[in-house]
Structures are given as structure tokens and as C-alpha cells.
Amino acid sequence: MPLSEFDLIDRFFKNALRDGPEVRCGIGDDAAVVTTPPGMDLVLTMDTLVAGIHFPATTSPEDIGYKALAVNLSDLAAMGAEPRWITMSLTLPQDPASWLEGFMAGFSILAEQYSLSLIGGDLAHGPLSITIQLHGVLPAGTAIYRSGARPGDRIYVSGTLGDAGLALGALDKRWSIDSKYQEEIFNRLNRPTPRIELGLALRGLATSAIDISDGLQADLDHILTASNTGAILNPDQLPLSDALRQLPADQALEIALTSGDDYELCFTLPAAVQEIEVKRLSAITPLHCIGAVFREAGMQWQRSDGSIFTPSGTGFRHF
Amino acid sequence: MPLSEFDLIDRFFKNALRDGPEVRCGIGDDAAVVTTPPGMDLVLTMDTLVAGIHFPATTSPEDIGYKALAVNLSDLAAMGAEPRWITMSLTLPQDPASWLEGFMAGFSILAEQYSLSLIGGDLAHGPLSITIQLHGVLPAGTAIYRSGARPGDRIYVSGTLGDAGLALGALDKRWSIDSKYQEEIFNRLNRPTPRIELGLALRGLATSAIDISDGLQADLDHILTASNTGAILNPDQLPLSDALRQLPADQALEIALTSGDDYELCFTLPAAVQEIEVKRLSAITPLHCIGAVFREAGMQWQRSDGSIFTPSGTGFRHF
Numbered sequence: 001m002p003l004s005e006f007d008l009i010d011r012f013f014k015n016a017l018r019d020g021p022e023v024r025c026g027i028g029d030d031a032a033v034v035t036t037p038p039g040m041d042l043v044l045t046m047d048t049l050v051a052g053i054h055f056p057a058t059t060s061p062e063d064i065g066y067k068a069l070a071v072n073l074s075d076l077a078a079m080g081a082e083p084r085w086i087t088m089s090l091t092l093p094q095d096p097a098s099w100l101e102g103f104m105a106g107f108s109i110l111a112e113q114y115s116l117s118l119i120g121g122d123l124a125h126g127p128l129s130i131t132i133q134l135h136g137v138l139p140a141g142t143a144i145y146r147s148g149a150r151p152g153d154r155i156y157v158s159g160t161l162g163d164a165g166l167a168l169g170a171l172d173k174r175w176s177i178d179s180k181y182q183e184e185i186f187n188r189l190n191r192p193t194p195r196i197e198l199g200l201a202l203r204g205l206a207t208s209a210i211d212i213s214d215g216l217q218a219d220l221d222h223i224l225t226a227s228n229t230g231a232i233l234n235p236d237q238l239p240l241s242d243a244l245r246q247l248p249a250d251q252a253l254e255i256a257l258t259s260g261d262d263y264e265l266c267f268t269l270p271a272a273v274q275e276i277e278v279k280r281l282s283a284i285t286p287l288h289c290i291g292a293v294f295r296e297a298g299m300q301w302q303r304s305d306g307s308i309f310t311p312s313g314t315g316f317r318h319f
Numbered sequence: 320m321p322l323s324e325f326d327l328i329d330r331f332f333k334n335a336l337r338d339g340p341e342v343r344c345g346i347g348d349d350a351a352v353v354t355t356p357p358g359m360d361l362v363l364t365m366d367t368l369v370a371g372i373h374f375p376a377t378t379s380p381e382d383i384g385y386k387a388l389a390v391n392l393s394d395l396a397a398m399g400a401e402p403r404w405i406t407m408s409l410t411l412p413q414d415p416a417s418w419l420e421g422f423m424a425g426f427s428i429l430a431e432q433y434s435l436s437l438i439g440g441d442l443a444h445g446p447l448s449i450t451i452q453l454h455g456v457l458p459a460g461t462a463i464y465r466s467g468a469r470p471g472d473r474i475y476v477s478g479t480l481g482d483a484g485l486a487l488g489a490l491d492k493r494w495s496i497d498s499k500y501q502e503e504i505f506n507r508l509n510r511p512t513p514r515i516e517l518g519l520a521l522r523g524l525a526t527s528a529i530d531i532s533d534g535l536q537a538d539l540d541h542i543l544t545a546s547n548t549g550a551i552l553n554p555d556q557l558p559l560s561d562a563l564r565q566l567p568a569d570q571a572l573e574i575a576l577t578s579g580d581d582y583e584l585c586f587t588l589p590a591a592v593q594e595i596e597v598k599r600l601s602a603i604t605p606l607h608c609i610g611a612v613f614r615e616a617g618m619q620w621q622r623s624d625g626s627i628f629t630p631s632g633t634g635f636r637h638f
Contacts, residue, residue: 024360025464028545030397030530031364031455033462036355041343044438045350046452048408050445078349089367089450119363122450126369131408131441131450133365136350143352145344211349226347 005123012100016111016118022084023117032120034085040137045075051128056171061099063190064130065106071213072134073110073194074263078211080144080203081136083114083196088121091129103130114196138203144267148207149227151295153268156278158195158285160241161216162252163188165259181243188241192263198285202267205277209267215258217299217311220266224299233291235311236304257311268293324442331419335430335437341403342436351439353404359456364394370447375490380418382509383449384425390532391453392429392513393582397530399463399522400455402433402515407440410448422449433515457522463586467526468546470614472587475597477514477604479560480535481571482507484578500562511582517604521586524596528586534577536630539585540618552610554630555623576630587612 009027017026024033036042049068051057059067069086076083092099111118116134149155167189170177177185195211202209208227210219216238224231235253244252265285269278271292281287294300301309328346336345343352355361368387370376378386388405395402411418430437435453468474486508489496496504514530521528527546529538535557543549554572563571584604588597590611600606613619620628 024460025462029465030394030528031362031400033398034361034363035459036361038357042353042355042361043350044353044404044406044454046406046408046440046450048410048441048443048450050410050443053444075349079352081350085363087363087365087452089365091367091369091448121365122367124367124369125372126448127446129410129445129448131365131367133406133452135363140354141343143344146348209349 008096008100008123012104013118016104016108020117023119026117026119032087034119036137039140041140041143043076043079043081043136043138043143044133045072046131046133047071047075048129048131059190061102062106065103066109066191068130068132069107069110070192070194070263072132073114073196074192074211074213076134076136077195077199078144078209078265079136079138080142080199080209081138082200083116083134083136085135086111086116086118087133088118089124089131090121091124091126093128094125110194142203144202144206144209145226146208146210146223147226149223149229149268149293150207150270151229151293152271153207153293154271154289155220155231155233155266155268155291155293156287156289157212157216157239157264157266158198158287159262159264160239160244161212161262161264162244162256162259163241164192164261165255166244168259168261169255175247177243178246185243189261192261194263195265195285198265198281201281201284205273206267206269209265212260212262212264212266214260216266217257221299223266223268224297227293230294230297230299231291232294232300232302234304235301235309237288237290239286239288254312327415327419327442331423332437335423335427339436342438345436345438351406353438355456358459360459360462362395362398362400362455362457362462363452364391365450365452366390366394367448367450378509380421381425384422385428385510387449387451388426388429389511389513389582391451392433392515393511393530393532395453395455396514396518397463397528397584398455398457399461399518399528400457401519402435402453402455404454405430405435405437406452407437408443408450409440410443410445412447413444429513461522463521463525463528464545465527465529465542466545468542468548468587468612469526469589470548470612471590472526472612473590473608474539474550474552474585474587474610474612475606475608476531476535476558476583476585477517477606478581478583479558479563480531480581480583481563481575481578482560483511483580484574485563487578487580488574494566496562497565504562508580511580513582514584514604517584517600520600520603524592525586525588528584531579531581531583531585533579535585536576536618542585542587543616543618546612549613549616549618550610551613551619551621553623554620554628556607556609558605558607573631
């Protein structure tokens, strides 16, 4: 006899039901009840991952569990918020016990790292799909939006770009990855590091921020459009990993610009921010300045040798 | 060319993006930002509806849109919370424009009635599925839980029971419904009335509450188990509609006890609550007292003539 909804909750979710002083009521009632700390705003993000669309059908349940939480943490990082509570709805095929065990093992890595409480959700039968809502807090009025970039601001990205795209292309047999980079690169796809600590440090400094889920070009465009500005960018300053540099230079650049799933942050700092501040931020996650905000709309790409560069691709299209 | 995610949001969701003074940032950034009013707790409920599981594939998009919000409102009603903000993730087949138009028409009926703001969510391709998280507020510490029922409390239900089950059975050709009741009964299935006003009025009065989504027997059992109590109940006092009474008496009773989807409230009031208070509550939604909380575990069913009644079924099983 298959396990009931209550058996499944008891068996797989109990460890994640870490109550904190702010959780008045977690799973087990009609709704969860939490207390937001006084003077804090609430920050909410919801993401759905569908098998075969957002992850290859071959992805392990552990990796899916890790990544489902990582992508939501990444959204909160881009706002400068501290993550707190999770609600999760899982739509699962028949007899999901062994899948759930793996999924929750991956999920719990990040849930424990950030002391997150799973406070509610839903379980249903159906084609595999995961919806997570993550709730964070920040001091009232300090959220970092996409709309705050101003002409003259410097544009930064964290980490390296295109590694997740490199891994996806290898899965699709479009290229192969040197064996010494395999583990690192597949970790970048399956176990992205949400830049929470960087996001918290950017509060009060960054004029805008976004997480790179659809590709730098598409996501930076969201900042520029929301801020009613443009940008002058140098493609030679994009941070590329040694693994990505194994590909021909133009192809590597294209991947860095257009492939999604990196979950690095792209953000803008006023030119007046001191070098010592940037160094402090870089100590959290390595940062690279890739250009500057410009008053005219659009992105202009100019190489270090002065030549114009024209990117050809676009980012991940949801519809 | 199909509409992009952004086109879809612009075309179908803009009207629902009603900003209030508490919404600092709705759809369009990495996350939504809201301010919870000082002294209020936050109440969160998430429900997923999967096509073919939670609603028949023939259900109209309008009815699905209405019901998806109604079931979440019903959960907040059972907590005594005031509904405020919605996040919604929709997984939709190709070319969802006409479906979305109908869905949002149904959704907007309740969103407008309760001045709810749609503040975030996700759109993805895949098999039709709807996840809604509804966020409500109530004065800190006043939530009504399942666990507060005490021996001697009276057990009440709102409205009538079993009408949604009657409609489902008619869809499955298990029986037919007299034409004069058809519209009313299918409305009970497709357009359930969330008992928000009743839930608000129960705050400070009810010792426990739950919404009846899985059938009275299963849902009342949640209250009794959480409260570590039992109940003595009179099946003859269950409120049955004239439409349900068209079926043989035993069958009608069985449906009222075990069919889900009614979204009425079941709650307990201390015996000391005055008749005049109950009348005030009944003026919001008709109420029936169906029994009393008992110190011994389990449900004992005793008819008005003193004979013992033994229900045979159980509620909706999620897994």
C-alpha cells in the first residue's frame, strides 16, 4: 500500500520542519502562521521547476532538491534579503518515496546552511513538478531593485559566467569538457551557489541588482530597461572559467552572454564607491567590473582594442 | 509567434496587479516586497490544483480560476485571517492565451471581491497545473488552530454538506440531479463560497476550526486528533440541502460525511458562548450544531432516536 500524504510528510519532511521563534505554526494546520520581526519588510519569491523543461529528466533527485532551493535563494540574494521560511508544493508520480528521499537530501543541504524552516505546502499526484516559495526579510525600505541603476554607475558580475551553459551543452553533446573540469562544471549547473552573503553586503551600496538566471544579456537588459538607462560593456572583461576558455573564444563569449542558470549576481555600484569597499565585497565572492551604465538606451559592446562586438543570441525563453 | 512570458503578464495579469500601500514591489523584480502591518501575524497557505486530479478535465477555465483562489481563501477563513496578497505559479500547455483569459476572469471575481493583490509568481510550460499561495494577516496571536477544541465544546458546521460530492457523482453518472437543482449544485462544486467573513467573526470565539475540503469525517478527525479529544455526533443534525435529500437517506448521509470540496467551516465553540452570539454568527452564514467534543478519542455517532450509526467511508485521499 502506498504511503499516505501524512506518512510522506512524517517520513521525509519532519527534519526540515525546523521551528524558530518566528514560526507560530508550521505544517499541520490549514495555514502556517509566522511573525515578521518589527521594522522588517517581507520579501517573497516563487519558482516552479518542471521535469524535462527546467532540468533534464536524467538529473538526480538530490541535485533537483538542491537546485530548487538554490534558485529561490538566488532571487532573495538579488534583493538583499535574509532567507527565512519555505513553502513547497510537490506534484509527484506514483510511489514517490525513493525520489523524495533523494530530493530532501539535496534540499536539506541549503535549508540547514541557511537555517530555513519548511512551514507549509502541498503534495499532489501528477507529472513531476516542484514549486517553492521562499520568504525573506530585510530592514524596511532597504530592498535592492532592478530600477535603481544611474548613468555613471559601474556594472559588476560575481563569479564566472557561462559554466552552467557549458555543462548543458556537454549534456546535449554539443561539445565535450576536459575531464579535469567535469566535476566543477557539472556542479555549477546542478549545485549553483546562491550569493546570499554578497546580496546582504550589497544592501545600502548597490543601486540595482538581478540574479543571472536567463543569461547576462537578458538579465542586464532587465536592469537597464527598469532603470531607463543603457550600458557600455567590454566583452573582454567578462569573467570566464578556465573550463569555458577551452572552447573557441567567440563561442565561449556567446555562452557567457546568453546561457542561463549561472545564478551569479549582476549589480551596479555608484562610481563613488571606494575601491576598498569593492575589495571587501570581492572577498565574499570574486567580482568583475564589466562596464558602466550609460544614459542612452541599449547595450554597446566595445572590446579592449576598441573594436565593436555584436552578440548574436538571446537568453532563456520561458514561453 | 506565441506570446512571450512578458506579453502574457502584460495582457492577462495587469488588472490583477492591484498595488496597495503595503505592496512596496509587486511583479517585475526578482522578488516581491511587502510590509506586514505592525502587530499583525502573517498567515500563509499554498494549494496546487492539477488537471484531471483536482478538477475534471472538462472544467471551464473560468471555474478553475475561481476555485483555485476559493480553496486558498477557505484555508485562511479557517484560521480567522484577512486575505491580502497572492503569488501564483501556472504551468501551462502551448499557446495558453485563450485559457488564461478565462482563468483570469474567474480568478478576478474573488480577487476583486477581497481586494487582493497579485504580487508575484511564475509561468512555465508543462502539463496544466496551478499553484497559488495566499497571504493573510491577523492580530498577533489570534489565529484559530485545529488543536484548541476542549471537552464540552459544541461542534458546528456552516452551510450544507455534500453538495459538491453530489455534483461530482452526477458528473460521473452515478446519479442524476433534478433539473431545478442543477445550477445551484454545480455552483457548489465549481464556485464554492469561501467563508472569510465567518472566519473573521470566529476569532476570539472559536476554540478550533478547519475548512471541509476532504469531507467532514476526515476533517473533523484532524481537529479531534490535534486537540487530543473525541466527539459525540448526531448524523440527523447534519445540514443537507434539498438537492442532496433527493437521494436515499443513507446515501445522502454518506456523501455529506465523506465527500470533499464543500469548503464549509467546521469549528468548535465553548458551551458558554451565548445563544445570541451564535445567532450573530448564523446571520453571516447559516450554522448547525452537529455534536459536542468528548474527552475520549474517536467519533461516536448517535441518531436522534438513540440508535448507533456507523459511517463506512473516508475522505479524499491525496496519496
